[in-house]
Amino acid sequence: DAGITQSPRHKVTETGTPVTLRCHQTENHRYMYWYRQDPGHGLRLIHYSYGVKDTDKGEVSDGYSVSRSKTEDFLLTLESATSSQTSVYFCAILQGNTGELFFGEGSRLTVL
């Protein structure tokens, strides 16, 4: 199994504050993803990366930015958090050539 660590696992913040979620992997996988999970919406792709400094938008990228300066770290930033960004955020990596994603344990973000 790929080692993925998400931090923080839980965060409560106020509207308008910046928030950064970190995803760290230990196996040099090229592709990394950020999804959010919300009731009634399933898992929706926010941004993904296909290499260092190579990122692209997903279906719900508004209000989010990402950075990948090292292979092992993929950061998700909310520049000014809003209540609509209250969600559970999952990082994932693409394992091998099977099309299978391996997910981290999630980061629960509450924006008050």
Added chain:
Amino acid sequence: DQQVKQNSPSLSVQEGRISILNCDYTNSMFDYFLWYKKYPAEGPTFLISISSIKDKNEDGRFTVFLNKSAKHLSLHIVPSQPGDSAVYFCAAGANFGNEKLTFGTGTRLTIIP
């Protein structure tokens, strides 16, 4: 525009019986499909997949069926066990190697002992 749809938010099945979870898709470019299982407070875990060149894939108690003409796939679990109680997500990808999956909204499966 929901390209992958799971129309049943929940499903209850007696232990030992067959569980059938359904998924429909609209994008004819999707050429591989996966099922994920999710327990509370954990990340989704991969269960089984199928490519568009097949119509069935089996792995132990889990079988996925693909009907390309109907743009429909289903996951069969038999026999159902209490540990199968979880949320199940269907996912689809286009151009294997494009590496972006589109997920459905999930079906909560409850196995009744």
